[in-house]
Amino acid sequence: MPGRDLRALFSTNDRTLGAAEAFTNRQAQWEFAVAALAEHLRHVSNSAFDPEDLEAARDNVVVFHGIGGIGKSTLSRKFEASLADPWQRPAQWGAPAWGGARILPVRIDLARSASPDFEKIVLSVRLALAAIGQPLPAFDLALRRYWEHQHPWDPLEDFLNRGGLAARFGKALPQQMQSALADVAQALLLPGTVGSAVGQVTGALVGALRERRQTVRALAGCSRLADLLESEPDLDSLSYYPHLLAWEIARVPAEKWVTPVILLDAFEEIGDRTHRDFERLLQRLVWLMPNAFFVITGRSRLQWADEALQGQLDFTGSTAWPGLAAHDIPQARNEFPTPRRERQMLIGDFSFEDCDDYLARRLSADGSPLISEPIRTVIGQRSHGLPLYLDLSVMRFLELRRSGHTPQPTDFDHEFPALIARTLSDLTAPERHVLRSVSLFSSFDVALATRAAALPQQASAQRLVERPFVRETPCGLWPYHLHALTRATIRGADDQTDDRWSPADWQQAAIRAFAALGERWSGGSDRDRLLLVGCLRQGLAIARDYRLDLGWLTEAAWTYVGDSVWEPLDLAASSEREVEAATAADALVELLSALARRQHQNRSRTVERLVAVADTGLLPAELCEMAVYYRAKAQRDLGHTEGSRQGMQLVVAGGGRLAPNARRGLAHLSRLAGDFPTALEAAEHLGRAGRHHRVVGDVRWVQGDMSLAAQAFGAARAEAEEHGKSGEAAMSQAMRAFTLAFTTDPITDDEIDLGEHLLAQVDLRAAALDIRIAALLRDAGTDAGVEGRAQVLAAEINTSGLLFVQAKLELARAFHHAIRDDQAGVASRISRLRELTREGYYAYYVDIAHFMADLALDTPSRAQWLDEQQTVHQRWRSMVTDRRALLISGPATGAP
Template sequence: MPRRDLHAVFRSNDPDLRAVDVFTNRESEYEAVVRSIRTVRAETDSQSFDVEDMEQPRRNVLVFYGVGGIGKTTLSKTLTAWLADPRTGPSQWQPPEQALPRTVPIRVDLARSRAVDIESIVLTVRAELSVLGRPMPAFDLALQRYWEHNRPGESLQAHLASHSGLRRFADSLPAQIDSAIGDAAQLLGLPGTVGLLAGRGIAAAIRGLRQRRRRHHALACRRLPDLLDADPDIEALSFYPHLLAWDLAHLPGGRSALPVIMLDTFEDVGDRTDRERERLLQRLVWLMPNAVFVITGRNRLQWDDERLNDVLDWAGTRCWPQLGTQADGEPRQHLVGYLSPQDCHDYLARRITHLDEPLIPPHIRAIIATRSEGLPLYLDLAVTRYLTLYRRLGTMPAMREIDHDFAALVDRIFRDLTTEERHMARAVSLFDSFSVDLATATAGLERDGVALRLIDRPFIEHDSTGLWPYRLHNPVRSALRDADHRGEDSWSAADWRRAAQRAFDALGTGRDRTAARGDRRILVNCLTQGLRLARDFDLPLDWLIDAAFAYVGDSVWDSLEVGDPLLPRGFPPPTGGAATALITTLGIIARRNRVPRHRTADELRAVLDAGHLPPDLVELPRYYLAMCERDLGHLAASMNGMRLVADAGGRLSADAARGLFHLARRLGRFRDALTTVETLGDDGKQHRARGELWWSQGDISMACACLARARDDAFRAGFSGEAALCQAYLSFSAAFEDRPRALEQIDHATNLLGAAPVGWATLQVEVARLVADAGHDPELPGRARAVAATTRAAGLSSLCAYASLAACFHAAVLESDTLTEQARSWLYDCVHGDEFAYLIEIAHMFTGSNLPPDVARADWIEGQPAARNRWRLLVSERRRQLMTTERT
């Protein structure tokens, strides 16, 4: 029974009001384990399950990860004890409605201090499975060979007896292994067991197994001979779990059980620098698909990351579909961190009741649970405040009376901190996340010792994968900024402003120091936190101007989550000055590929009209407004905006000159566009511009060469977004010529865009797929219409026109008059006066037909006949490829 809360007993005269101390015991984690066991058992019972199938993805890993000291090891131990005896589980863990299948719980603590290696882990798993009372013939043969080779003179029984955790198996396991070896000798027709696994004996055993002269179910594992033939070293041992899984899969029904293997303290294995131990452990997990692995550690398991293919045997969501961030169902990965929302809700419901009903209504419980972010102390303070207000008011208090930051939270956290540590805690509350260097600089200290002590405190969260790995837990951070106004060492408004300036300067120094490396994560983190500090504390923009231009320069639109102001008590709200205007501008630019272009254009005009940006930054919204105008087909307005930016000679002048080039190209003024290209230089992405120009002339080889050079230059400069954009254009250009090669380029572009997403380029790759499939896919016209509709809705007029051109190419390859007429009508819808009229001309070049007199003629670089011959040749070549494919 829960104990009464004595504080509440002496706070009220109401005998029907009951407050109790509640212990929340990870019910959601418990339920995840139950569902995982059922899921894996159902999969292994399926007739299609084959334990020897090494190519099927694995769905047998349940992960609980979170900050240190939050109770993961306790959870692991509790689960192990509960599986061994359900009567030992916490009272909150209700028994499943249907009994679970039989399990064998096995727990391994991987802490470095325990010096656990793969040999001891494999031996532990086999020893624990001896409770099934059956030999594991395939595994036991291999284990005995390994043991005799690597530990001569040491009996397995003596080794087990010396191991405190395995002592109870010292008799049963060796007996089972002896039985398995004796049976094997008899089945293979070998004289006795002595020497069976050495010298000629092992050769005879392997030969007998391979020739299957003595077929027997117990030794039918097809990989057993290979494992016995291999050198019995650690590498071979790490593959033996496959034999164990095979033996388990072939146990008689009455002896069958599902191993549930707990791997605790996994951060000491997967330390993300030396992954050798992790590789061997992953092999154990992969080779035993008929076992549930419950992994607990500080870090999220990274096996879903395909970039680890060079250090792990199996990586990527194709191998581990349930370990990806979008996985649902069980088993999958769970952040333990603090109490789950459901645990918070249950805590609040049971913590204080009136007439055995929760005193706090559901909607307020939900809000408190959300604000707490799982921090038990916050929940307890909220309950105490609610009870006080309830007794004072005689009715249910409103959420606004409860929703505030508790000074008591700060008092309790600061209670055992030194003065320097309290000073440091206030300093790091200025950051969303921080490093030791940032903390020390912001606190105005010269040594890191205080920061190193602070990060060990339980209210500091740690994420080793983050750029800056530490953060103050949000409720603590909010309380510290708003409620820390008592005590002799509290900060004044001037103290907070000086600290904010130090934090801002430290971010700028870090950004400047790493700018040459081109690390975009550093840029985005510095920019996000610097913008918030400049806005909240009304600081000069300073280094933020350079950072803003660097941010837009790579065309990778990472979200800048600046968030709402979080100011100390007594500070006025932000004034809406230059920093606010810059935040608004960058936000508009970053999301422009996800909203209609006309909306982006309206928002950028509003920024310019407001006039809050300094002169150095006005070209930023003006340039991107001109781009929007171009995409919307407002060519005169676009040209005027581009010319203003180009003539100003600012940081975007080269980009604006390239924008003028694009406008000339859209209008079919190709010779003017070529002249402009010569003036662009590297800053204006000259090689990409050349590629964009030459594909329209039908010179695909020249276009691809230029775009490949532009991509490689971008990679060398560290501009991953620009490289991905060039690769997307390269895939589109190549798609007109060599289809197999083009499909490779499309895959390459897709991979690059996965790491550096660029919205326009992603849609361009879809158009490239259309061009590559021209003549091959009878459904292509419908696909082209769908892509055109998507691009039109996004305000991307050029891609809409290119999708229609792909349909024209398809129709020309098939020599279909009906499809040609249909596709050209779609293309005509994309042409507005001279804009994109050259595409109509190309569509007629495909078929050699005459251009209608009302269509504007382009100014082709080498003349219209040369362009027509190239496009006709590309159509003929695609027909030839198509006929070759059909004959094959």
């Protein structure tokens, strides 16, 4: 049954409010722990198991680690309750499969608020074992001797009553210890009372053990008892006494036999990675009690399997703790014949459904959830699955009600400073400094974190990435990222910690982080697109949020657009809403986002966005030129040729980086108007920067000169590949495949395959559509579903707003109908082409459709062909007749 949430109950006068501790899911953690415990039980019940074996590997521990507030302590308490009483087990947790084995759970809180010390921990374990109902003389004698030496004026019984341990575990221990002492004294035939003679008893017992007397044969089986009783009774000796408990547990009669399950919670609070004195004592407890099972919960992974800790702890390395290593490791000894799975589990975030379930059950009124569904939705989304955020939101809900305000969803667009305090509580000052610095990044590595924090060594960053709120994606460019809620809270909440940063501190950190990204990009390979895009994404966000000058972003932006790959930048300003740019970084974010998104949205939307960004006046002249040029390209795609011409001329006049591209744009506009001689002449002066080979190919294919066109496109692809321009190479190959698809050349299939391969690496919608049209052309004249595929493709092209691609598709359909001598089909396509080219651009497509079907032109052609019109007519007609002859002489591509 769920417990009462006292904090919530004492936050309101409303006695009708139901407040229950809500426990949600965590089924995977339960199954993980139960499976490990079942394996442990099988191991200790084996006749070959020896609790005094100090060399065998240990696999008697599982670890649950996770970010502060993820619910580790709640999980630990629920484990204890479920093991102690099956009725307390959550409904979704399955029953454990260990038969009649008796489990004795004892949970020990290591949090500083619980004032833990090693004496209390050892006493807690022994007090729990008092439930067996019999003395454990070997341990009890050693403990009694230790206590009287260390606390001569503080009787153990008084200490247990004062500290609350007697109330929790009962008062049987002093009586059991006294009974053990009396039994040993009687066995040794010692005179008088033994209540204050522990020193005399232990001295006589050691002698008897050394002499192997028959009177102490019951204790003689513990081979190290005499050594422990002779050692100085200090804290170090006490840490070895658990060995005696393990020996005693192993010899408990079968009807009383139990398996202790010791739950150590808040393990991170016993020290740090420099001071491990307390951890060393606890590790001895775990190692020396191999027949007990330990469930450890804390913020970090347990490092005991790390060989580097040798000397700081007694037992280290993967051989000693195979289950704590990060991967399966075969055992050095044969007590476990198969490799064992890792025994450490990261406690993950709640799913959105779990968050909603938690909030719905936490507060109720008349049996219904008090927190409405819209509010639960907002809280669940902002929580990123962190239970502590849910808990804080519940208290905020009650606080708002207490103030007379009816909580609304907008009230929970809120950051909680308490999350910062929880996250920072066990970090060193340098680690806190690094944490704040890396909160500026969406992802990072140790070197980037160190540089952004301006630290001389990487040690603090290296320690930080091992924390549970730092997540790892090993295959990423930068492998680490902060838990989303941690990052948002560190950056957004009103930080009231002692070493909080001022606005000036944050500004300086942003400058450092921005510079670190620039250094990383400038130091990378010229062709490393992944690094470029990663630096751009993060650099743009930092520059925008902290109003930094563009700096290295300008050159990075030119590199980004130079290859026409168009990876998405995934920045907030790339949404469909109108963006009010306030800084140059805002404007650059919108510019690059518009250019990347144009591959996935109608070109008219691209024009709107580029007009808006150019009109802000925030961009430097060279980047404003970029907006003007790509706006002119989009206008050309839409058929707005006059606006496109004006934009291209403006860029040419400016003489900037895009002037060669704009000259190519003007050549394309001449080609679109049918002025082929002017376009071809312009191509001769464009050079590599102006993509001269591709311009020649674009002019040649409409002449029906497919051989020269294919050669030109092939040369364009080769030149692009030579200079590492994968986007240009893909576009050129797409047009080469499109050109050859009109012919009967057998290499067409290979050219289409190559085009698809190159396009898989970039994001170029128009070129991808060209390849699909090429596939239709290859199958033209057959029954391979050409018309059906064309109709699907037409719908997609219409969405994109790419007018010139629509005209290409209609030309391909006209080719298909001409091969099949379908005069009605040809007439329909000619009509559609006239509609698409009514502004006069691409009007020669209507002429080419006539040529294909060997029809006379209705009106004189306005195109200025490179050769005689009749020659062009004959070339296009020959391609139709050649395809017909091929289909008659050989099998069709499609089904008959």
